[in-house]
Amino acid sequence: MVNRKQSAGWYKILVTTKDKYGEEVKAEKIIYLMDEQAPAAEEPVVLLLKNKSAEPGQSIGYSVNTGFKNIWLIQNLSRSSQERTTSYESIGTGKPYRNNIYVKEDDRGGIQLNYAFVQYNRFYEGGESLDVPWSNKELQISYETFRDKILPGSEEKWSVKIKGSKGEKIAAELLVNMYDASLDQFKPHAWSNLSSLWPVNVERIDWVKDNFTSVQSVN
Numbered sequence: 001m002v003n004r005k006q007s008a009g010w011y012k013i014l015v016t017t018k019d020k021y022g023e024e025v026k027a028e029k030i031i032y033l034m035d036e037q038a039p040a041a042e043e044p045v046v047l048l049l050k051n052k053s054a055e056p057g058q059s060i061g062y063s064v065n066t067g068f069k070n071i072w073l074i075q076n077l078s079r080s081s082q083e084r085t086t087s088y089e090s091i092g093t094g095k096p097y098r099n100n101i102y103v104k105e106d107d108r109g110g111i112q113l114n115y116a117f118v119q120y121n122r123f124y125e126g127g128e129s130l131d132v133p134w135s136n137k138e139l140q141i142s143y144e145t146f147r148d149k150i151l152p153g154s155e156e157k158w159s160v161k162i163k164g165s166k167g168e169k170i171a172a173e174l175l176v177n178m179y180d181a182s183l184d185q186f187k188p189h190a191w192s193n194l195s196s197l198w199p200v201n202v203e204r205i206d207w208v209k210d211n212f213t214s215v216q217s218v219n
Contacts, residue, residue: 008035009042039065039096044124045117053131056105060130064089065096068119073097075115080132080201081106107132110201125207134198138165139172 014028032043039046043066050061064073070092077085081104089097101111114127140163148154164170179189 006033008033008039043067044119045071045115045126047113047115047126047128049128049130052128053133054103055135056103056107056132058103060101060103060111061099062101062113062128063096063098064091064115066091067093069093071117071119073115073117074207075113076205077101078112078114078201078203078205079107080109080111080199101130103132108134108136109199112201112204114205114207116205116207123207127204134195135165137198139163139170140165140167 010030010032012028012030014026016024016026019025034046039048046065048063048065052060054060064075066073070090073089073091075087075089075097077083083106091097103111110132111130112127113130114125116123116125118124142161144159144161145156146159147156160174160176162170162172162174183189
């Protein structure tokens with residue numbers, strides 16, 4: 001492999017090998033290589049996230065970059081707390097828009113980030129779903145079992161300890177089911193994930209671009 005610095009832009013990675021039968025096998029993948037100083041040098045817009053998930057009290061940092069000399073960016077943030085904000089930013093090559101979103105307790109369920117702009121009679125839009133998990137609803141569950149070995153015919157006793165996400169004491173309701181795990185080879189058994197009980201923010205802005213239509217000419 002040649003170790004050399006590549007310039008920013010689009011590349012195709014092609015790998016060729018042979019399988020155990022001697023037949024040629026190819027795999028290819030298209031990637032975009034960024035430059036830290038100009039991450040969107042050849043792209044209309046590039047959204048860079050420092051982190052896509054955060055807990056309340058933390059921040060989510062990001063930047064919106066463009067390869068155009070100057071654009072007028074419309075940005076919208078939709079939060080689970082029903083708070084929606086729209087801002088208008090002027091950005092350009094080497095002049096990205098940077099922002100830090102302070103995450104609040106009401107933001108659990110996620111934040112939706114959307115943006116749009118028009119350049120050279122073309123419409124561009126994009127967005128990202130930022131995760132603010134319901135980690136405060138997670139439980140720590142541990143099991144203990146005991147059987148008095150000196151008492152013939154003694155039954156095995158089970159105990160379950162349930163703690164909060166930070167190890168604190170909580171009140172909980174328990175539904176217990178026991179089965180023969182050897183039957184998993186015929187049909188696996190597992191409880192359904194109950195995380196769907198907690199809402200997820202899926203609200204996003206769909207920008208209307210019907211005024212932009214294609215025009216054809218006939219010679």
